[in-house]
Amino acid sequence: MISWLLLLLTLWCVIMCIMPRRQNNNGALVCTLIILLMLMFIPVLKGHSAAFFIRGVVGDVSILTLCLLLAGTFSRLGLVKPLEEKQNLLVLVSVIVIGIPFYTATLGMTYVDPYRWGFGSMLLLPLFVVALWASWVRYWFIASVVTLIVIVWAVGGGLESGNLWDYLIDPLLLVYALWFFLLRGVVSFWGVVSLVRLTDFLTIARARANTHAYVFAGGMAVAVFFAFVMNLPV
Amino acid sequence: MIISANSYRFLAILTVLIVFGFAFLNAPQNLQHNIRAADSEPVLLPASIEQRIASQGITEMVHASTAVELTDGRILAAWFGGSREGASDVKIYGAYYDLQTGLWSDNFAMISVSSTAQGSRRFIKKIGNPVLTIGPDGRVWMVYVSVSLGGWATSHLNLVTSDDFGKTWGYPKRLITSPFWNLSTLVKGKPFYYDDGTLGIPAYHELAGKFGEIVRLNRQGDVVDKVRLNKGRQSLQPVVLVPANNELDVYMRYSAETPPHRVLNVKSLDGGETWSEPVQIPVNNPDSAIAAFRALDRSWLIGNDSSEERDRLALLVDGGSGKGWNVVHYFEDGSAYTNERATESEFTELAGKGLSKSLLHQPARKEALFYNILDQASQEVCQWGRCFFQYDYPYVITTDDGQIHLFFTWNRSAIKHIQFTNGWLAGLLK
Structure with a gap:
């Protein structure tokens, strides 16, 4: 569970760091969190979510x-x-x-x-x-x-x-x-x-x-x- | 109140001192490298050798068998099987062997790709080599290989435990053994115990480098140490023998291109803390797995004693005092067809004879399985009317009654089990 929370936090930070500075407002924050939740829970390939694949490849940062x-x-x-x-x-x-x-x-x-x-x-x-x-x-x-x-x-x-x-x-x-x-x-x-x-x-x-x-x-x-x-x- | 910059500095240093003091006190203590050799065999059992088939032909392909003696007088064997090696339908199957009746149970699936993925909550592409042992906590432990991306070189290890002798298994625990995205640790050899109760798992790495390792697990199944046996790009699948207290003798599959293709050997005289340079012993090895065991106060090897093919499975004994290794028996030998491949009818006749012998002890199973396994074998090893023989991936355990049990992959389609006694081995030495 801790591992998944760490992944959520990591992905959120990566997106926040990648996004152009002008987009940094509360709306963007909410958007990124929604995107992240989608990434975490919506199956994208073979019934697995993106987070499933990321964890399979890189594990914990x-x-x-x-x-x-x-x-x-x-x-x-x-x-x-x-x-x-x-x-x-x-x-x-x-x-x-x-x-x-x-x-x-x-x-x-x-x-x-x-x-x-x-x-x-x-x-x-x-x-x-x-x-x-x-x-x-x-x-x-x-x-x-x-x-x-x-x-x-x-x-x-x-x-x-x-x-x-x-x-x-x-x-x-x-x-x-x-x-x-x-x-x-x-x-x-x-x-x-x-x-x-x-x-x-x-x-x-x-x-x-x-x-x-x-x-x-x-x-x-x-x-x-x-x-x-x-x-x-x- | 105004806090000066120096106060912050000293506060920080104090925090560092407290945290590191706590960390030093909580850090794992230095592990002792003490290993006790097994006691000598008390009695010489009557000479006997019997062969059976542990698998049931449920899957087209089977491979990489392992086994452990349970506390209830049975052996639990496991192997992976599926439509082909690396396929997503591959599962780890198991079966029980009753030492009293000499009968194998029906095969059953224990671990699958999806159970590993769901249990470890990550994408898993395929699963592979399992290794069974009785864990430090008395439960049955299985360490097995899984891959998320790429080939076997990118494998990780998983640990699962069972409270009911392997019928059901808990969630897999991922063992972190490599800093490079935990890539490339595989298992094949039989585990062993250190005196402090920690478990040594012979393992190997095959991404970029190819070398042997020993992964050490504590009672909770946490990795507490990992020792590298050698470096470079030439060795895989170590098997560990303990000929004397704190003396470890490791034999490895030779996996480099450059000849001579011989089994590699490294030794440790301090319980595995430091290791000798690898040397090649005068036993050919066609880049294939070997098994080893101790009996009659000697070291024995089982492997394909050829530099190219896996078509014969030899039993070799160490002559001792540098006298070298001698082949004393061939469990299987299809080397007559090394150069000129066998025709399908030749293969069916030869393989059929061996298979028939192996199924004698379970007549009902013979009836049901003979043609099924033979057909699967010819599909696996025959192409364009020509066939080769393949006997590989041996694994050996010694049970409490003094019998030695050999398991290996028979023509990619069955797990063969050969059980023999030290009396039979003594006869080979005469």
Whole structure:
């Protein structure tokens, strides 16, 4: 049940983050919730709802992904300030730096299986250092998310998995992070080509903010494409 | 009251300290890797070997049998069957074998694609290999493979339990064993116990890499550890033997393209915490599953001792002290037709003889099933008038009475059961 509620929340946040900013009003909120309920309960193929398929393929998203989505959603609703650029970049860079070697190793490229560390307390120490450091430098988002991840894992009532890695990172987040930087590179490149002054930080920031919304859509499209490729007969 | 920025900072640090302190105290304790070897067999039983058919020809195809001895003196066997491997009509079927009467019960469906989908509340495309065991809680446990998207390489594991010896099963619990959308963990080998009561499930991964693993479950069926046996893209379907206390001997199917095609072996001397580099033992393996057991203080392997075909099923014994492996018996042998495929009449004659022998113990079943199974076998393994023989996916259990029970897929259409004693094995060593 918790897993389904998490999925509902995740889907709602994804839709809220993808929707253009001007649509963010109470009407849009109600609409997205109705769409979500339809997605959750109306059978679309072979008697199964879309949520049934999504759960079949990706399972639970990590707590970090959920927190990023919530931060995006709440900022779009005007409830909180947008996530500070520095922290956002730090999180996404960390996801790439940790995620690529992590998934490579877990797919069998090395004798060491880092996924095993997540079953015990081995990952707690580095996360503890990160949380302390983030609190000290007042990166409140990072500090609170890392603490939340650890408490949800320790209580053991959150995700289907009992492995701390699954609370910390998931492949969709890695795909999103890669897509984000790819798009950012394209935007910067386009900025140079069109002779936009690089010093005009605000212009570029606005461009990033606009593209940010489509990053999710792109990431999801890549994931769906990947899923369909995997569906080919093996 | 104005709270300074530093106060927020120290409040945050205090929260971090409390939360992590709680997490450290609640984190799973380091698992002990202690495993006790089975006691030596007390008596040498009279030499005997009997064969039967456990399946009933309900489905065109059957595969991947498993079995467990129940506390009421029966064996519960399970396998998957359907119109073809991977079809949506595939179900996991079961049957009981009475050790006293030597009779197999009628087959019954235990798990289906839809029961797995409804129970786990997610889309399931197909189900596959099951493995039965008596769980740490005394109930019958079944770990089985399911796929939502793609081929077998994208499988997940499910755990179901039964309070009534396998007649009915609870909702499947999805075992999360991989961080990559929980893709690619499969089972085939017989589970074993650690001294602390946790259950070791021999498993394997086959997405991108192909390697063996041991998934460890606690009493509640939660995954508490996963140990990688090797890396790379060459091994599948580990089977675990415990020749001495804390000594694990694992044999794996060789699944790489590059020759030589030989069974892989890894060892652990510390209860499975660390593993040796994989080595190939001098036993051919055509990318097919093997089974292993301990008897007469020796290790025994059952598999297809050919580098290409699955048309003969050999029993091999470890000579000990590096003397290598020797074939001591062929349970099935269709290798005369490896190069020149058998004609349909040759197949019917040869397979029919074997089948007839296997159905002797249940005359009523012989009457009803003989032509049905033979017909299904020829449909499975014959093409354009030529047929091959296939005997694969062996699974072995030893019952409390000291008998050894071998189960395997017979020409893709039946689950054959061969029961023999250590006395019969001793005769093979003379």
